Amino acid sequence: MTVTRPPDVSVVVAVHDTMPYLTACLRSLVDQTIGAGRFEVIAVDDGSTDGGGAELDRFAAEHPGLFTVVHQPHSGGPAVPSNRGLDLATGRYVFFLGADDLLAPHALERLVDAADHYGSDVVLGKMVGINGRYVRQDVYARTDPDLDLYGSALPYAMSNTKLFRRRLLDRYRLRFPVDMPVGSDQPFTIEACVRAERISVLADAVYYYAVRRHDRGNITYRSSPAQRLDTARRLIEFTAGLLPAGARRDAVLARHFDWELSKLVGKDFARFDPETRSAVCAAVKSLSAAYLTGRILDRLSPAQRYRLALAARGRIDLLIQPALHSGSAPLVLEKERVLVHLPGFDEMEREHFVFNGAFDSRMASGIRVLEAAWSSDRLVLWIRAPVLGDGAAEPAPLGISGVPAEVTTELAVDGSGTTLCARIPMRALLGGRRHDIRLAVTAAGELYEFPLPALGRRLRQRRWHRGRPYRISVIPGRDEQMVVRVSRVPWRRALLWRKQ
Numbered sequence: 001m002t003v004t005r006p007p008d009v010s011v012v013v014a015v016h017d018t019m020p021y022l023t024a025c026l027r028s029l030v031d032q033t034i035g036a037g038r039f040e041v042i043a044v045d046d047g048s049t050d051g052g053g054a055e056l057d058r059f060a061a062e063h064p065g066l067f068t069v070v071h072q073p074h075s076g077g078p079a080v081p082s083n084r085g086l087d088l089a090t091g092r093y094v095f096f097l098g099a100d101d102l103l104a105p106h107a108l109e110r111l112v113d114a115a116d117h118y119g120s121d122v123v124l125g126k127m128v129g130i131n132g133r134y135v136r137q138d139v140y141a142r143t144d145p146d147l148d149l150y151g152s153a154l155p156y157a158m159s160n161t162k163l164f165r166r167r168l169l170d171r172y173r174l175r176f177p178v179d180m181p182v183g184s185d186q187p188f189t190i191e192a193c194v195r196a197e198r199i200s201v202l203a204d205a206v207y208y209y210a211v212r213r214h215d216r217g218n219i220t221y222r223s224s225p226a227q228r229l230d231t232a233r234r235l236i237e238f239t240a241g242l243l244p245a246g247a248r249r250d251a252v253l254a255r256h257f258d259w260e261l262s263k264l265v266g267k268d269f270a271r272f273d274p275e276t277r278s279a280v281c282a283a284v285k286s287l288s289a290a291y292l293t294g295r296i297l298d299r300l301s302p303a304q305r306y307r308l309a310l311a312a313r314g315r316i317d318l319l320i321q322p323a324l325h326s327g328s329a330p331l332v333l334e335k336e337r338v339l340v341h342l343p344g345f346d347e348m349e350r351e352h353f354v355f356n357g358a359f360d361s362r363m364a365s366g367i368r369v370l371e372a373a374w375s376s377d378r379l380v381l382w383i384r385a386p387v388l389g390d391g392a393a394e395p396a397p398l399g400i401s402g403v404p405a406e407v408t409t410e411l412a413v414d415g416s417g418t419t420l421c422a423r424i425p426m427r428a429l430l431g432g433r434r435h436d437i438r439l440a441v442t443a444a445g446e447l448y449e450f451p452l453p454a455l456g457r458r459l460r461q462r463r464w465h466r467g468r469p470y471r472i473s474v475i476p477g478r479d480e481q482m483v484v485r486v487s488r489v490p491w492r493r494a495l496l497w498r499k500q
Helices: 021-030 052-062 079-088 107-118 166-171 185-195 225-242 247-264 267-271 274-291 294-299 302-312 359-366 491-499
Strands: 009-015 039-046 067-072 093-096 122-125 127-130 163-165 199-202 208-211 331-333 338-340 368-375 378-385 398-401 406-411 418-425 438-443 446-451 459-465 468-476 482-488
Touching: 009 021, 009 052, 009 079, 009 107, 021 039, 021 052, 039 052, 039 079, 052 067, 067 079, 093 107, 093 166, 107 122, 107 163, 107 199, 163 166, 166 185, 185 225, 225 247, 225 274, 247 267, 247 274, 247 294, 247 302, 274 302, 331 359, 331 438, 359 446, 368 459, 378 438, 398 406, 398 418
Parallel strands: 009 039, 009 093, 039 067, 122 199, 127 208
Antiparallel strands: 093 163, 122 163, 331 338, 368 378, 378 418, 398 438, 406 418, 438 446, 459 468, 468 482
């Protein structure tokens, strides 16, 4: 009696309206180097209306024994066809492939070999995006036979596009939640990784190509705000129910607060309808109260902490303000730190406003020379800088370097920063040939000096100094920065001054 050996790996492909990308996807399976006898493809047509079902049948006819094709009415999401394919799988391992994505020719062979060699229950192969599809690369920094779920970037790579040991899936009866039209692969993958005895990642080559459709038809791009909110809530609650409270749970939950939930209170929030805005704020409030720990907050950026805090307080009026996302809000200089003067500054804890960006580039892009003029024996400059003093109630302590100057400061009327008036004595300018005037400011204990942007016009003045004629010119220098140049004037030309 002949005993049929089960395949090493079953590839499950859930298909719904992915033509013409489906053809390339199936071709990438046919081209696998692992050999037809070592893997099977189970393709579930979930009610495709674009000819995808017929394409599956064509490949099955051309490659008998490789493809198993199942046709079913459209279920509303990838969970049902994925579960059906998993139920039919007979391989030692199962790999889930998106119907618009591609596998590198060596992918299955190397993934299976690695799982066998390392004894892995889950194996990730390096994934990259095509057509602008964003794929985080942190987890693929290096090959790691024993990847730690709680101490790595793995929580940010929770799609199901991995190799799973089928025995693990069967032991814990892991299946996709059919009531999640978006994100149903994440609870499946999270639990598989939690239950796995060993997880490995292969970063020696590209294994998986995630394709962004030109029509943005990928399910992750076309999901509604309500679906995204439900997905975020479900993922946080699922993870909290799967893992006991503590550092490990927080390591996974941080991804959901950072990725799914924070995006809902980001730039998209202002485009939501009023009902969705209220629903988002209510969800953020309840989820934050239940699960947002100090460890998770430490993993979030100040901007994320700030926006989540606004949402938890129901401050829809502030979340929809353009200044919240424009990057134009002035900075506040405290003794030990720099803050961002965002809406709600006087109502919330200062920790929500800590600035962790590049102070020098933010300042350099925001400095403006409002006016320049000669006044008697002085060059007077009016300069605006996007900084405020301690508490945002007083002007920032600014100064001038490069030349001696008398300086006064005041808050800008519109609250956009500090206006500095610098009066530079003419005699100080005549003491040299070139002056690069800079704005000086101390932030968090460090001194910064910034060149002033050039005026939109040239400013000249004639002066006699120690019996000699000079011209003082305020002109654009390198990189359109302000330069004051002092030059001797020939006597013949200087004599004409007296006649003019």
